[in-house]
Amino acid sequence: MKSMMMLMLLLFLMPVQAGTPISEYENLLITEVVVTPTDAEMIEIHNKGGVTLDLTDVYLTDATFSNGNVYYYQVVSGAGGGGDFNDFFARFPNGASIAPGAYQTISINGSDNFFSTYGVNPTYELFEDGAGADTVDDMVEATPGSIDDDPGGTVAGVSALSGGEVAVLFYWDGNSDLVQDIDYVVWGDKREAVDKTGISIDGPDADAITSVYLDDTVIASQAVINASSHAGGNSWQRGNLNEGNETGSNGNGVNGDDETSEDLNNTFFEGLPTPNAAAGAPPAPNLIINEVDAVSSGGEFVEIYGSANTSADNLSLVFYDGDTDQVYQVIDLTGSSTDSNGFLLVGNTGLSPDVTIADDSLQDGADAVALYNIDASAFIVGDPVTVNDIMDALVYDSGQADDAGLLTLINPGQSQIDEGSNGNAANESMARCPNASGGSLNTSTYQAVDPTPGVLNSLCPLGDYYATADDTNATTLRNTLHEIIDDHIVFPYSAGTTDTWDVLSFADEDPNDSNLVWMIYKNNSYTWKGGGQQAYNREHTWPQSYGFSSGSLGDDNAARTDAHHLMLSDVTYNGNRGNLYFDDCNAGCTELTTDVNNGVGGGSGTYPGNSNWFDGDSFEVWNFRKGDIARAMFYMDLRYAGDVSGEVDLQLTDNPGDIQTGQPFMGLLSVLIDWHNGDPVDSIEQIRNERVYSYQGNRNPFIDHPEWVECIFVQGGACTTVGDDLIFASDFD
Incomplete structure (x- = not known):
């Protein structure tokens, strides 16, 4: 008896095993997501730490309902998203845990489908999909009906992860006011992204005092894994267990991190x-060699381009001597990365490069430079040409003959590029035109142009861009031009990566000061401060309410984000314009004067002067910008023909009754034709066209060929082949 009492006393005095410290949950990550095919949908988690994590108070959800104002963090007040529209809001089973270094999977469509797809069982299934219980643990409903809310008993889990979605892994102890984010990933259109900034909420604790969430990253600036689904049979996998550029303080994560700030586009990749x-x-x-200047004293460089803030760790830049076809210089790119605009510059000191090379260290040709996905230690001077691990290459010369040995670096049939093709090698570089075009290991889009180290390649010669244009009649010209300018590169409206703000910062740059941006209506300039709420905003010259609003086609639809009609504007003037159609002012209009800026403008107070004018129906643009706006409208009518899913058929009209919210009409056509004729194309408009082209890869044909307006938009107008004798074009024979 005495020994039994002693044993009981010892057990009483032994310290009780404490639960998992909350700080350790920072090591729990979402590491893989499958969104297609439906039967294979799953989410994988990983414990990268050294402590076993208790998952009892850990939740996983893809459900946030902004329209219904229901969010996952409302679980503290007995609510929360889940169960509708095939979404789910789940908690891990009581007693579940994950060991250090372990990977666990949650099957969204049951273990049977999971096993038939992958040949292994998941760790958990969202719901029991078999006739009877199996050995795979089921997730637990976070709130009643948050996994299976179908009264008929049919589970809601089909296609849960497709489209625009968010997956949130978070911790809640069942008592506190606030949940604590563990990991947060978004893909698609961000419609279900979350921003808890400033939300005040009271949980089930005994007091009635609310608590307030710290700042999340605003949704417009949150990065997405990808804007569209991965290929069927693939998955998105985390390639960076350190969460990339995530903000590590003042957030709502378990250790105060801002889980909504991660650059997901860089930390996840697609694979099997x-x-x-x-x-x-x-x-x-995804990096390429974008521009090379080898014939320059003190200005030599190699420009690498790709996604913003992409790490170049373990990448190498290797230079080959055409005389020997051997390595003569190796540059280790580890520790460098592309900048916020996607550029990484390797060059001479005077260019302020990211990686410095000695002056006159590049050979003039026939020579080559190649980018490799392998550490620089794999190369030594004197090594022969190799294509192992190659990412991109440029074989070039300055008047020398082609080097067959070096041409093996690039794709068959691709050419060696002559930096001196214009007889001006010392003052020109070899650049992809338009910027980033042509594809890796291809040289077909390189041209000799003015050097642009570390910025977009612009003002590139057109070449045969319009070679397939057929101006036999209005129909053939419209159709062939549409095919040329269709399918342009679409940038997101607002994103943590390159978006329309970036495009417009370049397209609408003040020609006299690169730190300023030039406004379309007021004719003033503002210091560029990035996107978001500024004194300037983005003007849809073809109002988005007329055919392509974010509500109907998504935030990032092609027409809404197209910089050929999207222009920077003073906020007040943009508000005055609203969605008014374009027309000349007849009487009783309100004047919006212009500033004197860049040698033009200065409202006179007398109609029309150098002012904008508007009434309750229409808006008249000031004289210097009338043609610019008209040609933007002609472009939109031509570019958007409703022949692609998710795009509408935009049409210019002379009937104001057609121009209604939700309808794809804009005008007035006859007035825009007059504006086009009265304000011819100028160099400002030409440069803007080039700059948008350098991003989107398509041009406004009516800036390059203003004569095509008559052929397409004027009934009975002449369709004249470019290059025809202008005397005969004027009907003299």
Whole structure:
């Protein structure tokens, strides 16, 4: 009896095993997501730390309902998203845990589908999909009906992760006012993204005092893994267990991190699924050689281009001597990365490069430079040409003959590029035109142009851009031009990566000061401060309410984000314009004067002067910008023909009754034709066209060929082949 009492006393005095410290949950990550095919949908988690994590108070959800104002963090007040529209709001089973280094999977469509797809069982299934219980643990409903809310008993889990979605992994102890984010990933259109900034809420604790969430990253600036689904049979996998550029303080994460700030587009990659296991090796980053200047004293450089803030760790830049076809210089790119605009510059000191090379260290040709996805230690001077691990290459000369040995670096049939093709090698560089075009290991889009180290390649010669234009009649010209300018590169409206703010900062740059941006209506300039709420905003010259609003086609639809009609504007003037159609002022209009800026403007107070004018129906643009606006409208009518899913058929009209909210009409056509004729194309408009082209890869044909307006938009107008004798074009024979 005495020994039994002693044993009981010892057990009483032994310290009780404490639960998992909340700080350790920072090591729990979402590491893989499958969104297609439906049967294979799953989410994988990983414990990268050294402590086993208790998952009892850990939740996983893809459900946030902004329209219904229901969010996952409302679980503290007995609510929260989940169960509708095939979404789910789940908690891990009581007693569940994940060991250090372990990977676990949650099947969204049951273990049977999971096993038939991957040949292994998941760790958890969202719901029991078999006739009877199996050995795979089921997730628990976070709130009643948050996994299966169908009265008929049919589980809601089909296609849960497709489209625009968010997956949130978070911790809640069941008592506190606030949940604590563990990991947060977004893909698609960001419609279900979350920003808890300043939200005040009271949980089930005994007091009635509310608590307030710290700042999240605003949704417009949150990055997405990708704007569209991965290929069927693939997955998105985390290639960076350190969460990239995530903000590590003043957030709502378990250690105060801002989980909504991660640059997901850089930390996840697409590959073959690896359920319950570490990701495969990530592919080489999407970087190319974008511009090279080899014939320059003190201005030599190699410009690399890709996604913003992409790490170049373990990448190498290798230079080959055409005389020997051997390595003569190797540059280690580890520790460098592309900047916020996607550029990484390797060059002479005077260019303020990211990586410095000695003056006159590039050979003039026939020579080559190649980018490799392997550490620089793999090369030594004197090594022969190799294509192992190659990402991109440029073989070039300055008047020398082609080097067959070096041409093996690039794709078959691609050419060696002559920096001196214009007889001006010392003052020109070899650049992809338009910027980033042509594809890796291809040289077909390189041209000799003025050097633009570290910025977009612009003002590139047109070449045969309009070679397939057929101006036999209005129909053939419209159709062939549409095919030329269609399918342009679409940038997101607002994003943590390159978006329309970036495009417009370049397109609408003040020609006299690169730190300023030039406003379309007021004719003033503002210091560029980035996107968001500023004194300037983005003007849809073809109002988005007329055919392509974000509500109907999504935030990032092609027409809404198209910089050929999207222009920077003073906020007040943009508000005055609203969605008024364009027309000449007849009487009783309000004047919006212009500033004197860049040698033009200065409202006179007398109609029309150098002012904008508007009434309750229409808006008249000031004289210097009338043609610019008209040609933007002609472009939109031509570019958007309703022949692509998600795009509408935009049409110019002379009937004001057609121009209604939700309808794809704009005008007035006859007035815009007059504006086009009265305000011819100028160099400002030409440069803007080039700059938008350098991003989007398509041009406004009516800036390059103003004569095509008559052929397409004037009934009975002449369709004249470019290059025809202008005397005969004027009907004299």
